[in-house]
Amino acid sequence: MSIPGLTRLDHIGFTVPDIDAAREWLVDVLGCEFLYSVGPFTADDAWMGRHLNVPPGTSLRRLDFLRCGDQAILEVFQYDADRQVETPPRNSDIGGHHIALYVEDLDRAVAYLRERGVTVLGEPSASSGPSEGQRWVYFLAPWGMQLELVSYPEGKAFDRRDSPTDWVNEHIRRYVETDGEDGHDFLGFATLLLTTRGRSSGLWRRTALIYGRDGDRYVLVASNAAAAQHPHWYRNLLAEPEARLQVRAEKLGVRARTASAEERARLWPVMTSIYPRYDEYQAATDREIPVVLLEPVR
Numbered sequence: 678m679s680i681p682g683l684t685r686l687d688h689i690g691f692t693v694p695d696i697d698a699a700r701e702w703l704v705d706v707l708g709c710e711f712l713y714s715v716g717p718f719t720a721d722d723a724w725m726g727r728h729l730n731v732p733p734g735t736s737l738r739r740l741d742f743l744r745c746g747d748q749a750i751l752e753v754f755q756y757d758a759d760r761q762v763e764t765p766p767r768n769s770d771i772g773g774h775h776i777a778l779y780v781e782d783l784d785r786a787v788a789y790l791r792e793r794g795v796t797v798l799g800e801p802s803a804s805s806g807p808s809e810g811q812r813w814v815y816f817l818a819p820w821g822m823q824l825e826l827v828s829y830p831e832g833k834a835f836d837r838r839d840s841p842t843d844w845v846n847e848h849i850r851r852y853v854e855t856d857g858e859d860g861h862d863f864l865g866f867a868t869l870l871l872t873t874r875g876r877s878s879g880l881w882r883r884t885a886l887i888y889g890r891d892g893d894r895y896v897l898v899a900s901n902a903a904a905a906q907h908p909h910w911y912r913n914l915l916a917e918p919e920a921r922l923q924v925r926a927e928k929l930g931v932r933a934r935t936a937s938a939e940e941r942a943r944l945w946p947v948m949t950s951i952y953p954r955y956d957e958y959q960a961a962t963d964r965e966i967p968v969v970l971l972e973p974v975r
Contacts, residue, residue, distance in 0.1 A: 688750035696755035712742040765821040775823035783828040807835035831872045832881030839883045857925035870923040876916035895971040903961035930974040941968045
């Protein structure tokens with residue numbers, strides 16, 4: 678059962694002691710976009726209590742709507758009220774809460790907040806279990822409210838599906854746990870971990886692949902042995918070229934593209950010198966096996 682017609686989170690509302698100062702900080706420091714204001718507003722005590730859950734004698738001085746990034750809509754209130762609690766709840770208090778903002782580069786974002794004089798609560802932490810792949814850190818607004826930065830560019834463990842093949846999953850596990858010390862060299866071949874977003878599911882998927890180099894680019898062969906269809910990871914890249922690599926301990930973002938006919942003619946012998954069975958696979962299938970170039974995203 679669910680609320681009929683429920684589709685998404687619409688906005689998050691919170692109350693501040695000084696709405697002008699709060700708006701300035703949200704726009705100037707966090708980079709939120711101011712949308713519009715409403716207020717002042719007052720009504721009889723019965724209406725205010727029934728609709729807004731505030732005590733008698735309360736009036737709304739103003740509320741501002743702001744957008745952060747491409748999703749978060751913040752509804753920021755300032756009330757005038759008797760016996761107003763001025764200390765925000767801690768996480769351990771009933772009603773404790775925080776707002777989590779996603780960032781692509783957590784370390785860079787933390788450094789920025791500290792440069793702007795924001796109180797950051799310690800160093801970033803790495804999650805484990807179902808949230809493995811996520812790093813996070815809390816920080817405080819000037820009025821004491823708790824916020825959080827989170828980042829998981831390769832997805833979280835709970836929504837990341839790797840290979841359905843057990844030995845490939847075991848290879849991936851060892852590679853990740855040892856930063857490639859156990860896994861980069863596999864049966865005499867150099868391998869990397871490629872993480873792509875599933876073209877249908879939207880879930881992040883990792884696989885281990887033999888690779889070559891072409892300058893600063895990484896080179897893969899979408900062999901899928903000699904199967905009639907391209908491998909899933911290649912079809913994922915056709916739908917979403919942005920991906921992530923792990924090569925030994927190094928992790929980087931890449932953009933994928935299929936090699937041109939001229940590039941394939943040059944690189945195919947390079948890759949078959951690394952793994953000669955690619956020639957056997959090509960001879961056994963009617964499809965032309967693609968060569969894939971992964972260019973680091975700077």
